[in-house]
Amino acid sequence: MSVSFLRNSSIAALTIFSAQSAWADISAQDVWAEWKAYLEGSGYTVTSAEVQSGDTFTVSDLTMTVPIPEDEGAVQVHLPTLTFVDNGDGSVNASFPAASAIGFEALGETEKAIFAGEITLRTDGTAAVFTGDPDDMTYVYNPDLFEMALGSLTTPGDELPPEFFSAVVSMSDLNSTTHMKRGETRTYEQTYDIGTLSYNFSFQDPTNADSKGTMKADLEALTFKGSGALPMEFDATDLGSMLAAGTAFEGVFTFGAGKSSATGNEGSNAFEFDSTSQGGSFEIAMNADELKYDFLQKATELSMSASDLPFPIAFSAAELGMKLQTPPTVTEDDRDMAVGITLRDFNVPEALWALADPTGALPHDPASIVLDLSGKGRLLIDVFDPEVAAEAGIEGETPALLNSVVINQLLLRAVGAELTGNGAFELDYNDLESFDGLPAPVGIANLSLIGANGLIDNLIKMGLLVDSDATGARLMMGLLAVPGEGEDSLKSEIEFGEGGTVSANGQRLK
Numbered sequence: 001m002s003v004s005f006l007r008n009s010s011i012a013a014l015t016i017f018s019a020q021s022a023w024a025d026i027s028a029q030d031v032w033a034e035w036k037a038y039l040e041g042s043g044y045t046v047t048s049a050e051v052q053s054g055d056t057f058t059v060s061d062l063t064m065t066v067p068i069p070e071d072e073g074a075v076q077v078h079l080p081t082l083t084f085v086d087n088g089d090g091s092v093n094a095s096f097p098a099a100s101a102i103g104f105e106a107l108g109e110t111e112k113a114i115f116a117g118e119i120t121l122r123t124d125g126t127a128a129v130f131t132g133d134p135d136d137m138t139y140v141y142n143p144d145l146f147e148m149a150l151g152s153l154t155t156p157g158d159e160l161p162p163e164f165f166s167a168v169v170s171m172s173d174l175n176s177t178t179h180m181k182r183g184e185t186r187t188y189e190q191t192y193d194i195g196t197l198s199y200n201f202s203f204q205d206p207t208n209a210d211s212k213g214t215m216k217a218d219l220e221a222l223t224f225k226g227s228g229a230l231p232m233e234f235d236a237t238d239l240g241s242m243l244a245a246g247t248a249f250e251g252v253f254t255f256g257a258g259k260s261s262a263t264g265n266e267g268s269n270a271f272e273f274d275s276t277s278q279g280g281s282f283e284i285a286m287n288a289d290e291l292k293y294d295f296l297q298k299a300t301e302l303s304m305s306a307s308d309l310p311f312p313i314a315f316s317a318a319e320l321g322m323k324l325q326t327p328p329t330v331t332e333d334d335r336d337m338a339v340g341i342t343l344r345d346f347n348v349p350e351a352l353w354a355l356a357d358p359t360g361a362l363p364h365d366p367a368s369i370v371l372d373l374s375g376k377g378r379l380l381i382d383v384f385d386p387e388v389a390a391e392a393g394i395e396g397e398t399p400a401l402l403n404s405v406v407i408n409q410l411l412l413r414a415v416g417a418e419l420t421g422n423g424a425f426e427l428d429y430n431d432l433e434s435f436d437g438l439p440a441p442v443g444i445a446n447l448s449l450i451g452a453n454g455l456i457d458n459l460i461k462m463g464l465l466v467d468s469d470a471t472g473a474r475l476m477m478g479l480l481a482v483p484g485e486g487e488d489s490l491k492s493e494i495e496f497g498e499g500g501t502v503s504a505n506g507q508r509l510k
Contacts, residue, residue: 030134335399
């Protein structure tokens with residue numbers, strides 16, 4: 001129940017948010033009719049009271065209900081009164097009250113509420129403006145304030161105290177524009193600019209004063225630019241069917257300086273966490289061919305202390321990043337795939353260096369780990385279905401089949417040594433014997449190693465290597481590599497051939 005409920009509740013919430021971009025613009029009733037059609041086409045049941053008075057069309061008692069898959073119940077959202085006003089110039093204003101309540105509840109199989117709550121929405125009263133026509137419209141919304149705060153939370157027969165959980169999310173200086181066209185699908189282009197985004201969460205166990213926590217953050221200069229397509233009808237709780245029906249989305253988020261902090265207590269155990277960064281970006285793409293995520297954050301600093309840690313931990317890095325690209329589901333043909341991690345110029349706390357290198361024999365300069373891989377392959381199981389993924393893990397099934405791999409970048413820099421490289425390989429699944437059950441690679445890798453002999457000398461001084469081990473390591477490097485251009489520099493071209501052969505710099509090794 002819990003995994004499926006959370007997953008599908010999130011999809012439902014995103015659909016409700018995205019629905020704002022589907023409002024049309026000719027008359028007030030046209031705007032509401034388009035929104036309602038959008039919701040009903042995505043699987044929602046919509047009920048409301050509608051009144052036309054002069055140039056104003058009012059929608060009240062609005063309830064939207066979407067079922068949770070596998071007959072686990074439904075999610076129901078009660079929105080405040082919506083007002084649509086014909087401006088007399090072909091445009092329509094749409095607005096909430098400046099302060100209004102949004103109710104929500106999760107219904108079980110017997111339609112009894114599992115939990116319910118209320119969110120208070122506050123704005124500066126700015127209206128959204130719609131122009132164009134139902135098949136080609138533009139929606140502009142530019143409030144100076146947009147804030148949502150959890151007002152109450154109720155479980156069956158019991159309203160939880162306000163201090164049990166509080167949450168406030170606010171945005172200032174919001175500027176957004178959406179251009180949507182309606183044809184075989186709804187296509188849209190969106191831009192957002194947000195001056196500041198802040199959130200503040202807190203928790204207090206009503207039965208235990210020593211169990212509590214807080215989390216807050218501030219982020220500046222958020223932007224988004226993207227585009228997408230939505231089918232005229234789709235099941236909002238089934239991502240796979242949405243993608244097959246033509247759902248597509250791509251966009252780039254950027255953000256400026258930010259800071260966050262968290263504190264907590266559980267009995268006598270306490271922790272504190274603080275972090276800052278100087279901006280970054282997040283790129284996302286989703287369609288029938290691929291799912292892609294690419295995240296990069298700059299100048300990150302964090303510190304953490306806890307009762308069960310022997311000393312506070314401080315960490316900083318010039319860049320933190322990760323990326324992933326994969327087909328969204330099982331395919332018969334190969335698709336683009338990629339994975340990457342970036343941890344550039346990060347500092348290890350001196351307290352840890354004191355344990356690992358008490359004599360200071362090793363350089364303590366910032367270290368870097370960068371790995372950027374791409375290739376061609378396909379999924380063998382639907383890894384985005386939690387039940388299928390869990391079953392595959394138990395049975396040891398291989399989730400994906402890679403037929404080619406490209407090493408776009410390899411960088412390992414630490415303790416005075418640096419390894420860099422690139423390469424490209426085809427994987428031969430007809431040869432599973434040459435490398436103990438793994439498909440035999442066919443291709444070339446180019447590697448460069450700087451500072452290896454100096455590192456070996458330092459490890460001998462520290463007592464971590466004896467002379468015989470060091471001699472063996474140097475002989476192995478001499479076998480696999482040739483001198484590079486600088487001092488204490490080695491380079492190597494490793495070639496994997498047909499039939500499991502391996503050569504280094506033209507010398508046959510296997």
